[in-house]
Amino acid sequence: MQSLPGQRATKAYPRWANVVSHLRERFDDDIKFVQIGTEKTSEPIAGVHVNLIGKTSLKEALGLLEHAAFHMDNEGGFVHAAAAFGKKSCVIFGLNCPPFRPDSRHKQKGSSTGLRIGLCLTSIDTLNC
Numbered sequence: 636m637q638s639l640p641g642q643r644a645t646k647a648y649p650r651w652a653n654v655v656s657h658l659r660e661r662f663d664d665d666i667k668f669v670q671i672g673t674e675k676t677s678e679p680i681a682g683v684h685v686n687l688i689g690k691t692s693l694k695e696a697l698g699l700l701e702h703a704a705f706h707m708d709n710e711g712g713f714v715h716a717a718a719a720f721g722k723k724s725c726v727i728f729g730l731n732c733p734p735f736r737p738d739s740r741h742k743q744k745g746s747s748t749g750l751r752i753g754l755c756l757t758s759i760d761t762l763n764c
Contacts, residue, residue, distance in 0.1 A: 647709045648727040654707070655682035669703070671696045671713070 655668055659682055667684045670677070674689035691699065697716055700706060706717035706724040717724050 651707075652681040655680055666704075669699060671699060 658666060659668075668680075668682065669685045670680055670683045670688060671691055672688050677688045679686050679688060687696075687699070696713070700713060700717050700722065701720045703717070703722060706713070706722050708714050708717070708724065708726055710726055710728045714724055714726050
């Protein structure tokens, strides 16, 4: 089972459907994608197996995270919950373009993995992850 975020939040990555499609092609039915989130901040992502947007309490969502094999998300509270359960995660820190960035003094930095971290969400498309 895989948990996925919604995509309406300000810092949300807008191309989760592409990620899901790619992973489904690569892993066939070995991975089941489950989307959680609230109706206020989430939109359905094409290609997920189970859409639980607005259908779980916080306790139920945490239960899903506890039993997920892997967690993909935008930066947020569920990322910390997944880490507390010891789950591996893929986290996209998106929409860092001024004026949306809380601290526009930050400059582009490299990561310990050698990947470039772009200042704008569109930079993610240029990464070769």
